Amino acid sequence: MRISWLTTHFDADRGLIKEMTSTDYYEFPSSQPLSEAYGKRTDSRLDSLLHSGHPSVKQAWLARAERLDQSAGMRVPASNAAEALRSYNARIGMSPETESQLDVIEQGAYVVVGGQQAGLWTGPLLVIHKAVTVISAAKHASSILGKPVVPVFWIAGEDHDWDEANHIAVSSEQGVRKLAVARPEGPRTSVSRTALGLEAWEAAISDLEGQLSGSEFKEPMLEKLRSWIGEGVTLSDVFARILAWLFGKEGLVLLEADDAALRRVESPMFRRMLSDNDALEAAYAEAGKQVQALGYSTQAAAVPGCANLFLFRPESQGAGQAGDRVLLYKRDGGFTDKKGEAFWSSDELLALAESNPEQFSNNVLTRPIMQDYVLPVLGAVLGPGEIAYWAQTGEAFRRCGMEMPILVPRMSFTLVEGTVAKHMDKYGLTFEDVAVRFEERKQAWLAEQDRFDIANRFAEVKREFTALYEPVVELAAEVQAGLKALGTTNMNKIVEQIAFLEARTTDAFRKSNEASIRHWDRIGAALWPAGKPQERVLNMTAYWNRYGSSWLEKLLELPYDPNGGHRIVYL
Structure with a gap:
């Protein structure tokens, strides 16, 4: 089942926002209230x-x-x-x-x-x-x-x-x-300086x-x-x-x-960031307070004394080897690493930023x-x-x-392959069902298939057996007190045997629905793998393997959405 949403489109020639009907939009749940408010323009x-x-x-x-x-x-x-x-x-x-x-x-x-x-x-x-x-x-x-x-x-x-x-x-x-x-042995340096062997x-x-899987695009890729x-x-x-x-x-x-x-x-900006670091630190702290004053949480911690710059430690660089990348902190008018194992004066780092700027890098701020x-x-x-x-x-x-x-x-998309779309239609699933209540819907569907009412009937047998057997155990205890423990153990073993038969019966029932369960699992793995949005888990190679470049061309042909937005794209 596809979802239809009303969205907006920017008319570049007239500078207006006009409404247009677009299918397969989904309002993606956001864990970032500030970003959501900005995207939707709900907080001036x-x-x-x-x-x-x-x-x-x-x-x-x-x-x-x-x-x-x-x-x-x-x-x-x-x-x-x-x-x-x-x-x-x-x-x-x-x-x-x-x-x-x-x-x-x-x-x-x-x-x-x-x-x-x-x-x-x-x-x-x-x-x-x-x-x-x-x-x-x-x-x-x-x-x-x-x-x-x-x-x-x-x-x-x-x-x-x-x-x-x-x-x-x-x-x-x-x-x-x-x-x-696996990461090769060596310093904890940048990804771009970590060379892999053939x-x-x-x-x-x-x-x-x-x-x-095998396809016409696999070998060329x-x-x-x-x-x-x-x-x-x-x-x-x-x-x-x-x-x-x-x-x-x-x-x-x-x-x-x-x-x-x-x-x-x-290089000049690194030098400026070093020489003006106290003022920059104060600016980040002030902006963080402004964010919090508006009722939002800060995403990046502005740590007191942190320079918000990284250094590839010169002393850890051997011939042809990249050095450890350490975050700089201010101390005693100069800079140190987090553990305080090294110290550089401001003049040293300013000179290094001019002569060897490749030893510096930025952080998120x-x-x-x-x-x-x-x-x-x-x-x-x-x-x-x-x-x-x-x-x-x-x-x-x-x-x-x-x-x-x-x-x-950023715009975001969920790619829905034809087979997955057919499975969704077969079981009456929307994308929201998959994203929000997938396991609930799956278990409800399985329960609907159980015309034998397996769980309830076995539960009833356990209740009836226990009701019939408990008086017998009490009778044995009256004859001899030591027989109560034996009777209880015997009763529990019989209940365990009933449970064993229930498990085997349930397993046989599930096997009779094995193909359908595979359909459900395929839907979940394709659209909401590991309980997360597809875009945060899956890699593009599987789509290139199955569709060549056509899947990417579809994304590039979609109209630009200035609000970001999430679209369901059917391949």
């Missing part, structure tokens, strides 16, 4: 925190473009940014369309940016959804402004949480299986191959993946090459946050400012959690003489 008080306007308002795009023009001198020169991006995109495999977009960036074009941590085979589907939103929002902004707007995907390869990046989940007829690669990559592809792996290749390398392959025709420009060429153009320093960002595509913590950065933007870009809620 947020305007003071998120101060560049909402993407559904035409004037917001025009005003942001004007402010970017006025502040051009405060950013990295467009030619320098384009040069760094060009060298990286050429290295990972650049399409002609992306090369053209880099020429446009060099000429000073605005961008729409979204990003995600690099992960195995692109990680969960939400990464794909974010890239689709970046591309759609850039086209939308371009139609309003009448000039090119470039889609850019910011790869957060600088993150060092290997356990978040090293695995995917693939759904098949056999259920959902997790595939992972044997580990080959094992990862073998695992993937074994989980995917696996061959493409094999062409990108090798000794010393990182998760970030392959992540970028897949995105370039998937979205090259759309002209998506990729940016690796941990790329040395990019770090060199970021400083990354938005660095992004705005490097590129003329019209809009930043963000998920619910990201919007919530970006609300804590407004004061820091102001402190740096900047203004926050338009926050663009």
Whole structure:
């Protein structure tokens, strides 16, 4: 059963919001009240925190473009940014369309940016959804402004949480299986600096191959993946090459946050973040108080004394080896790591930021400012959690003489395959049934199939037997007190035997409905795996394996939704 919702559509030519009927929309439950209020525009008080306007308002795009023009001198020169991006995109495999977009960036074009941590085979589907939103929002902004707007995907390869990046989940007829690669021995450094051996990559592809069903697209996809792996290749390398392959025709420009060429153009901002750190810390704290004063929770903890910058420890770097990535804290006029094992004076780090900026990286609170320093960002595509913590950065933007870009809620999708849709129709299930009450509906359906009323009839037998047998036990106890324990034990054994027969009968009943139960399990695993939204668990490779590029083309053809929104897409 498909759900029909009334949604809104932005008319770029007339600058109006008009209503249109769209099928297969679903109001996705949100765990972020602030993000939900921003997306739906239900709390005007947020305007003071998120101060560049909402993407559904035409004037917001025009005003942001004007402010970017006025502040051009405060950013990295467009030619320098384009040069760094060009060298990286050429290295990972650049399409002609992306090369053209880099020429446009060099000429000073605005961008729409979204990003995600690099992960195995692109990680969960939400990464794909974010890239689709970046591309759609850039086209939308371009139609309003009448000039090119470039889609850019910011790869957060600088993150060092290997356990978040090293695995995917693939759904098949056999259920959902997790595939992972182990972190090689060495320092706790960024994902982009953690090189994998060829044997580990080959094992990862073998695992993937074994989980995917046979199809006309399987071998070409696996061959493409094999062409990108090798000794010393990182998760970030392959992540970028897949995105370039998937979205090259759309002209998506990729940016690796941990790329040395990019770090060199970021050097002045790292120096500023170090020298002005106390003021930035106060700005984050003040914005956090503002968020709480409006009745919302802060998403990112502004820890007192934290510099909100990471350092790849110079002393832990051996020849050709990446060093540990540690979060910096302020102490005695200088900086230390969390455990206080090392100390750097302010002058030392300022000099290092100038000579070796690749040894620094941002955290979630400083990354938005660095992004705005490097590129003329019209809009930043963000998920619910990201919007919530970006609300804590407004004061820091102001402190740096900047203004926050338009926050663009990420669009999200649930992909429904034909077989799954047929199963849902057969059992009368809506998407909401699957998302909210799936196990309840499944058990109710099973109960309806039980024309024998197995559970109740066995329960009745147990009650009747116990009622008949207990008086006999009491009689035996009257004859001899010691017989009561024997009688009770005997009665319990008989009840256990009845329960055993009930279990065997129930099992036989379930086997008679085995095919239908598999249908139910397939629905759950495909749409709401492990009790979570599909986009947060499943990987794109299973869909590419079954449908080639058609599933992605469907997403790219959908109209842009400035409110984010969740759509059910039938393949």
